[in-house]
Amino acid sequence: MAYARKRIGKDGKPRYTGCYLDLQGRERSAGTFGEKRRAERAAQEAEFRQREGRVGDPKRGKQRFREYVVGTWFPHHVVEAKTRETYRYNLHAHILPWFGTTRMSEIMPGDVREWVTDQVNRGMSPQTIDKNMTILSAIFTTALNDQITFLHPCKGVKIPVAPKKPLRIITSEQFDAIYQNVKVVSLQLLVELDIESGMRWGEITELRPRDLDFANSIVTVSRAVVEVTPEDHPAGGRFLVKEYPKNKKFRRFKISRQLTAKIQVYVEANGIDTEDLLFPMPEPRPPAQVEPDKPQDLGLTEPNDKGRQYRHGTITAYSMAPCHCQHCKRAYAAYRAARRAEGKDSPRHRRVRDTDGHIPGDWFRRQVWHPAVAASGIGSGIGVHHLRHAHASWLLAGGADLQIVKERLGHGSIATTQRYLHTLPTADETALAAFERIRGRQAG
Secondary structure, three states, X not given: OOEEEEEEOOOOOEEEEEEXXXXXXXXXXXXXXXOHHHHHHHHHHHHHHHHOOOOOOHHHHHOEHHHHHHXXXXXXXXXXXXHHHHHHHHHHHHHHHHXXXXXXXXXXXXXXXXXXXXXXXXOOOHHHHHHHHHHHHHHHHHHHHOOOOOOOOOXXXXXXXXXXXXXXXXXXXXXXXXXXXXXXXXXXXXXHHHHHHOOOHHHHOXXXXXXXXXXXXXXXXXXXXXXXXXXXXXXXOOEEEEOOOHHHOOEEEEOOHHHHHHHXXXXXXXXXXXXXXXXXXXXXXXXXXXOOOOHHHOOEOOOOOOOOOOEOOOHHHHHHOOOOOHHHHHHHHHHHHHHHHOOOOOXXXXXXXXXXXXXXXXXXXXXXXXXXXXXXXXXOOOOOOHHHHHHHHXXXXXXXXXXXHHHHHOOXXXXXXXXXXXXXXXXOHHHHHXXXXXXXXXXX
8 A cells, every 4th residue: 555654854844755565565665755645646656557567666777788688688588599699699799789888768769760770871681680670679578578668669660671582492403413512422311311301400410310210211300409609508518409390399201212221221331320310420531642743744933033933833933933823832732741741840730620420510511512512513502401492392393282391391380381382493384385375376
């Protein structure tokens, strides 16, 4: 119940503090006034707002944005480990530098609009701005629920439209060209399983023999692995295995018997146990020995500043000409490799990728996928995830049921699966042929 408490001010005059009890039974002040009735009214209004769920300690809104986000919001915001890693980067790169020193209660929609404009002026992509706005909105949604603020400054603020780019679907011929240029047998099998199953990268690299029913050619996807920074890993590692795939639902689907047999032979030949990774990180190969070219076949370098010439493909030509053509660099590389093999020149230990056996996605892209795509001659812009796109598009183009494709890929919504309808380059040929038939009939 609201009431007023009398006290005597420094000037000897009576003052009245409006008091009420909060939800925890603690006494709260609604302000101090010169008249008792004003103090009682303020306490009654505060008590009424509390019953409506709109009460909060005004002092909490005075805390700085950085203090609230770093100290309260982020440590207790429940998200996936990979999402947390993304949030951490975007917060420190794009959000905290702008709002960090501002009090929570002082951030208004106008401030958010100014922040959006600044991002546009700095040339940030609509996709990045959209991600930043999602994080900022999540912060103020929690702050509003916790009664840190009584206003959600992101509401009604417009951001640039992030257009969805058309999907690029590789053809079966293009896939064959990429497949032939993957040189490691186990990774070639991974790529083949990926195009036939449409699994996500974290799902296929966490696959184990126990997930395959070889007798019935059925694959069960019930886990996924994500690569995170040690800061976002519960145990400080790099790879975190989740006991569920995306959308929190396991799924089963069939693959061809031909591929099933190939995988079974691969498992038996490599002694892979039922609990081992089906596609572990390949053992690092020793560095290739560099053989210098024969100098007598390569001619002489251009004259140096002193007018002297040296035979191409020699250390002297590399150092004294100085000539850095491929032949001279090859000779110098062979010379340095030989010295390092002898323990000279303080040889640096070869870098070993930090992994628990899972294949790092960036390693696979740089060392395997991008070289294979480049060697196939189909152009750039093709990522590993395009195998999943191709799988969905090929199934639908071949007449597969939309719902079956949705369940096979593990999509949360059938609208996501519908994006793959008519995405092949040849998808519109039927309509074009019909148009030509009508046009040809009119012309005749």
